[in-house]
Amino acid sequence: MDKPQLDLEFAELYRAHLRDVYSYSYYRIGNHHDAEDLTEQTFLQAYRHFARARAESNGRPLRPWLIRIAHNLAANYHRDRSRRPQTHLEDAAILTEPLGTEQIVEEREEVEAVLRGVAGLPDDRREALIMRFALGMDNREIARALGRSEGATKVLIHRAIRQLEERLKEEEEVTDE
């Protein structure tokens, strides 16, 4: 394949998944500034290896490959800075329907509790949940992004949801006391 055609395909990939990469970066890192850097680095690195990745993909979608790059860069980021993700809830919690003040507060508290719970999960479980719920990736895509089998990914997500459920219950019990 010639270079202009390859660039055309990369342009398609970029346009189609800029939001995915940014969302993933944001939820992994927890602030817009570093999420922007991570997104930028992801696309620069993706461009550099695009021809090979495309050749090796055998026609499969390249989103998991792109997210895997972001995943590795985010892991480096956390390793270098020894930080845990912090989510800016005021930006993340988007309420889609008009609600009363009381309902807004309630929904915001729910969202905060969920994000707190997710932040406390082991890394692989947290990442799988971000991929599933922020990006809408299916098990096969998540498996490719994490370098696992589909079966193992299904179990990982199931356990992540169960663990989160327990955490939220515990938190609720503490609040009720």
Add this chain to the structure above:
Amino acid sequence: MSEVERLLQNAFVPVEPPGALTERLERRLTELTDAAMHELADFDPGALRDPRRWARLAAAGLVAGTAGGALILVRARQKHRRREAHGLRALQNGLREVSGDMRRRMIR
């Protein structure tokens, strides 16, 4: 869908990338390309005799190869914005035009 899954769905809304990010990314790619182009344009064949310059020349070639194509992408986006009304065909034409530009710059 369980209650926790519903909560997760509400919590993890997709986040739109800020406009400043795309602008910065495009600017960065353009700068990289121009720097690499200058490096290659200034190339003195005699430099190959000096092994200390090999790494620098290789890096410039790599960046030109990488960011040159990325520049095509960026400029195609800009052309696409101007010609949005003409759809994908216009974008493809834009890409062809820009890649032609790039080839001419490389040959010069």
